[in-house]
Amino acid sequence: MVSHNVVERSVQMGEAPGMISLNSYIAGYLPGSGDNAVFNLLRLQPGIVAAGEQPNDLIIWGSYEGTSKVKYDGMTIWGLKNFNDNISAVNPFMSKNVAVFKGGYDVTHDDLVGGVVEIAGKTGRRDRAGVNLFLNNETINGMVETPLSERSSVVLAFRQTYYNLFEPEDIDFSDSRDLEYKIDVEPEYRFRDFNAKYSWQEDDGSLFYVSMLFGDDDFSYSARQERQQNIITQTTSEENHQYGGALFWGENFKNGDRLKLQGSWSGLNSTYGVRRYIENLRFNRMFPRVDNETVTKVDEGALKVDYQFQRKAKNVPRIGLELVRDHLNITEDSSDMERISSDFEGYRIAGFLQNKMLLSEHFELKAGIRMNHSLYTSKSYLDPRVELKYKLGQNIKLNAAWGQYHQFLVKSSLFDETDNFRYTWSLADGENIPVMNSQHWVGGVTWADNDLTISLDGYYKSVEGFTRYVRFSQSREEVYEGTGQSYGLDVFLKKDFKGHTFWTSYSVGRAEELFPYFPEQQYRRAPHDQRHELKMAALVHLFKDIHVSATYVFGTGFPLYANYLSDRFTEPDYNRLDLALVYRLSLSKIDGELGLSLLNALDHYNVKYSSFEQIPLDQLNTAYIDAEAVDFTPLVFLKMRF
Template sequence: MPVKRGLLILLLMFYLGLSQLQGQEYRVEFTEKPLNRALIELRQQYSLRFSFDDRNLSAYFISVSGTFSSVDKLLNALLAGLPLQWELMGNVYVIFQGAKGIQPSRFLIAGQVLEKGTGEPLAFSHIQIGDHSLVTDVKGSFSFVSDEDSVFSMKASHLGCFVVDTLLAPGSNHKIFLTPFSYDLPEVIVRDNIVARSVQVGERPGLISLNTYIADYLPGNGDNSVFNLLRLQPGVVAAGEQAGDLIIWGSYEGTSRVKFDGMTIWGLKNFNDNISAINPFMTKSVEVLKGGFDASFDDVAGGLVNIAGKTGKRQRAGFHFFINNETLNGMVETPLSEKSSLTLAYRQTYYDLFDAEDVDNSDLEYRIAVKPDYRFRDFNAKYASHQDDGSLFYISLLGGDDDFSYTAEQERQRNTIYQSTSEENHQIGGSVYWGKNRKNGDHFQIKGAWSGLFSTYGVERNISNNRFNRQFSGIDKNTETNVGEGNLKFDYGFQLLDNQRISFGLEGISNTLSIQEDSSNLTVLDSEYSAMRIAGFVKDKIPLLPRIVFQPGLRYNYSFYTSSGYPDPRLELIYESQGAFSASAAWGAYHQFIVKSSLYDETGNFRYVWTLADGEDIPVLEAQHWVMGASWKRNDFTANVDAFYKTVNGLTRYVRFNQSEESVYKGEGYSLGVDVFLKRDFNANTIWISYSLAQAKERFSYFVQDDYRRAPHDQRHELKIAGLMRFFKRFHFSAAYVYGSGFPLYANYLSEEYTEPDYSRLDVALFYRLMRGNVKAQAGISLLNALNHYNVKYISFEQIPLDQLYTAYIDAEAVTFTPLLFLKFEF
């Protein structure tokens, strides 16, 4: 009996529950209520789950009254007469745009990825829609078209931000907000969420994506965060701490290009190795293309670094301040309207950073007295306007001064030797941008930019006879070099079905160069050059198989300066996997029209000078890139391998035997190698290791042996280790170690013998972060070259030949053991 009684009770409960379930009613009373608000009330009242575009549905006002026996009938009544549809996915009711009863032939999803809290567009963010991968443009925009899915499963990630995994209905104005990992949430604990950390590799051939969040925690973060982050990446040479350029995959100086908001940066670093030519307060995202890049990018034979600047706060004003024992830096962001803002930034050194100890004269019988003088300052201004449809307009301006000089005096038994050297670099530039996404998924952008570098270099050396009070002139030379580049570019992209995307563009480029050289008050060189060219490109992204994408492209330049055309075909093949493994390959031809020619002067110094290729005396550089890569990503572990082979023809080298005699030689070169990158993220910590095995060789007609020999920037091995840890919640510790096997230091331009000192540098830092209300503060210390290892710079020292036996070196850029105390706050 008890068993039967229990069964009867269970059956009764089941019957009552079923009756209650079948009798579930939904009572609504809406009068001219926005549809989005109506759905929110229903969700709260009946525990229903909806997914919809809040901005889109807020435009529809409904009047519905009655009782409905099912959710299906309720939704049909709410959406009656509206160009909307609904679909049940699992236990979520997804509402999306579309005429009821009419199945569209294609579904479009488009929108923007923005930073939560500031509304900053997150350029170069990664979007995963089903099996397809996308990368947002400089305004954070993306678009995708499909004829299969009416509801899209999308995953959005940006370096240093929490990943968003969501469902989206078709539409052209989605806003995806990503929360930075460093965003202070004192009362909210986010658990079991994924953070896209410091570096992304393997998405395309030779591509590295970086963020500026992670740079805030690296040693020396205040003034040189861009280079500090770049130098730790595989394939970007850190050893030698070159002063004005980046060596990317064996590229010669001047063959790689750094751009900030579309403006060419003619020198990434300045005389002081700890100060970058780009204010870190102004940077947002960094894209490094080491080689094999597609037809839409610039005409360079080496690599590219594209830096997207901040667009400023539009919700409220903000102020950023930084000070260490070298520079002051400040930035102000102020809204001008709900959709526009103005950003101003300024920094400068506030005392002389060099002293007599920067001269290596330990092996000399007679000491040298040196008086150096140095000043650096720069300024940025940017106006930006955002529209509701995702379009972006901005005007960006920059200017900077980097002046270094010294006087050296050595008193000997009979003579006193004097030398004074000065170099001044002034860079100015401006850019304008307008980009817009159309409702059908197409997009276009117009970009214009101009930047110039104005440099003067002077050296004067004379000898005074102490006994007879006579003075003898040695060298009296002044050189002024002005280089500029302007461009105006229009490109348009449209989306076809199956994620096929076609882009084309047209660009006009103007280069100017003037060189004036005086020797002993006599003009020995006075030349001005200007060159115009137009370039057009077309590229297509074709899905061959569900996970294989083929991207052919063609770039064509016509130079009015050389009266010749230069076609550059480029190909990419990418395996896009939803799993852990991905692979890519690329081949491309590249031409470069404004180049740096190497120069051996009469004092034995090796320098580079800008020249315009005329196709005769100065050839147009020709390069080819072969790139292959593979990547493995699982949970918080990333492994990536890139292999490359590059050739370059049309190198030019001046050899100056004395003040009146010089010869010009032409040459060629190649580089090859492999990069290995390993990264592990755990909790709030990250560590990565990169190793580069590379070779760069060259051949010039003046070589004694008609064969290739090591190029000045050739380095066989480079190992980098970086780690960041957080402990006690607000303390952050970071360390970076770089080892390089060294560059060949040739005795002179004819010698085949060289020395090869290695490079070793350990940097460490300890920071403390604090937040009080709207004020965020950070204080700490960085120890650069903490072990005080003596390192030889790559082409960064000035030689003073005193006689046949002795030479002094003015090592103006040496980073010895350097402690940097800093304080930074923002509100």
């Protein structure tokens, strides 16, 4: 008899160096299972930092923001800001399988110096129509799937917040609670997204689909402080709009060969504005201090053909060709005067050749080379990559990989004159903005039987070509090029039995950077560096219809530097316990779940990566606003399937 359980054997490791395979169905039974289910599952994996609580732009093995990529059905997820941690840019109703490549991946993958997460979307039901509804105390989510023929189907999904999720007390002022004059804050927030997908699948596994998505994520707040002589007011707003589409055709031939044709295009429009002014009560006059607005439009389109030969048992050649177009438009206004207006467009042609050689029953060698020719820089870049896998007995797998990687669409970091730290997209031209390049060294060992998995992964990555803008004042800005390195070890232990699953992961690592403006000219901890992180998860199946789960994350925190020149920092720990209870409903024509999640059940105050902003109040006092702070959060949800 063949049977399955919804939570067992949902995580697989050791199939390739630095790779994790996930069945996202398990995410529905983890705490916070609603709108952030996929990323809640990702953040619990070794090597992916959970302490930053980044819902989209993941920190993988010491990678900087923008150097790792999340893809959904081949489309780039640029990362809606998602000021509410409980809502991610990927609808969990639309997610099927997730593959994580932390580093050392082969030549068939994108041009990045960090990691890659590939999310495969659902193809829809072909037996009968179905409706999925999800409602919690933050959003409503609905999905409709219906067959159009015996082999084709269409899926539609929509999510939206139905009230303002932020209250004034949700905005935290670190180090400013003892201010003589109170600060009043009024926040506003809205999120919504839409997915559509048409699929056609043959009996031999050949697949055709068209997939589209749209997302809208807007957050703003107004901070006001009344003093004896004046009133200080600051309004900050950020609006993010994401959109994209993908076309895929995969053909499986009778001789075993496989052909994949894929076209994708996605973009992000982001508007960030800050207005600060002082009203003098004595003279009844208004004095503007800051009035900036930055609009960034970034999009990427790609056409890719990938052919794998399967004619010889001991050699599996694979070839591919890809055309990529990157477009970037940035405008920045200050006090109604245009300071920056730039428009960049770059094309590149990428080709790869790879051969997987079965040297023996236990030993496999995969070697390939990827070549990029950038029409924007008028240069070619070669990236050789090698992967080794050795199976020792029935349960032990050894693997190792080395590779070289380049990245052409990059995120540059910016320190402004008030010591705030932000990232902005840039297109590498090889001169003012260098093409980032990296080398990955990865090694690991995995021991697994039917219900126990033990895995260790070690890595070292060196990166060159970081770009950082330091704005010393409104009239002075310098551009610096830096280098970085990261190295560490992941340990993972997972046990499945009788419908239950438990896992623990521990990561130790270091991410360092060096820029010419550092006074000591020595490697310094990067802003996203975290030394230790421990994660634990337990999913227990009680009786027939009850699932209880708990997750715990402890991290030693990030270095919060006093300013861009100082090497002095604070490092608060990260500590979060989440709990969940799910009851499976089974009525005559309706299936579903009723659940309760307690996020941050111990109400521990946590600092999130790149989430705070400094507001200079006067020469002596500065307020630190954490606009993303989520304290103890109960979530009640109802999920129904018709």
